[in-house]
Amino acid sequence: MLSRLPAEAAWPVAEPWLEHKRKFRRETAYAILRKTGVDEKAGARLLKIFLRTGDQAALELIARNPVATRDLEIGKTLPLFADEYWRMRMVEAVLIENSSKAVAFKFVYPREFTHAVGRQKKNFLLSELRSLFDLNAENLDYLSIYAWALGQLGALSELSELREHLESLSRSK
Numbered sequence: 001m002l003s004r005l006p007a008e009a010a011w012p013v014a015e016p017w018l019e020h021k022r023k024f025r026r027e028t029a030y031a032i033l034r035k036t037g038v039d040e041k042a043g044a045r046l047l048k049i050f051l052r053t054g055d056q057a058a059l060e061l062i063a064r065n066p067v068a069t070r071d072l073e074i075g076k077t078l079p080l081f082a083d084e085y086w087r088m089r090m091v092e093a094v095l096i097e098n099s100s101k102a103v104a105f106k107f108v109y110p111r112e113f114t115h116a117v118g119r120q121k122k123n124f125l126l127s128e129l130r131s132l133f134d135l136n137a138e139n140l141d142y143l144s145i146y147a148w149a150l151g152q153l154g155a156l157s158e159l160s161e162l163r164e165h166l167e168s169l170s171r172s173k
Contacts, residue, residue: 018049018058030057034064043068047077056082063089066096074101078109092116103128110136111145118149126155133158137165 017029038046043062050058062068062077063086074094081087091112095102099122106113110132117125129149136142143162150159 015045018046019052023055026053026055027057030055030061033061038062038065038068040067040070043070043072047072050080056086060086060089063093066093069093069097074105075108078105078112084112088112088115088119092119095120095122099125106132107135111142114142114145114149118145118152121152123153123155126153126158129153130158133162138169 014029014032017025020026020029033042038061042065046058046062046068049055059077059081062072063081069090074090078087078090081090087109088111091102091105091109092115094105095116102113102116103125106128114129114132117129129146132142133146136146143166147159147162150162
């Protein structure tokens with residue numbers, strides 16, 4: 001029944017369980033909020049809950065809800081994610097909410113930024129991806145996500161350039 005409520009109505013019901021000493025209760029609250037979503041005020045509260053409990057699910061709720069990123073210091077929040085995928089989801093949430101704010105993290109989290117741009121198909125950020133390519137041209141791990149993102153953006157000339165670059169890398173070895 002709680003999962004059918006809007007976020008602002010579900011939060012007061014689920015919030016007391018978020019800090020419960022029993023993990024099962026906390027997980028129940030996270031499940032409810034995953035279905036209902038959270039509002040912009042929830043980001044700071046969920047961050048405090050994470051700092052007290054260590055539950056990555058609290059951070060994941062922020063990453064799932066772009067409005068929850070509005071009042072957070074993203075630079076201090078991103079390193080708290082244990083998993084690259086969820087860091088990318090956080091960058092993606094920031095990208096949805098405020099693209100210029102997300103661009104600030106492209107050098108610190110290039111894979112996450114590139115993946116987020118590809119998922120959101122933000123063609124206007126292609127020049128940002130090109131600058132990351134120049135810095136990560138030898139990093140095959142980065143180049144794989146870069147190739148995928150270019151495909152998502154339909155950037156055929158950049159894909160051709162990448163193919164030529166990869167061929168030259170393989171010839172030089």
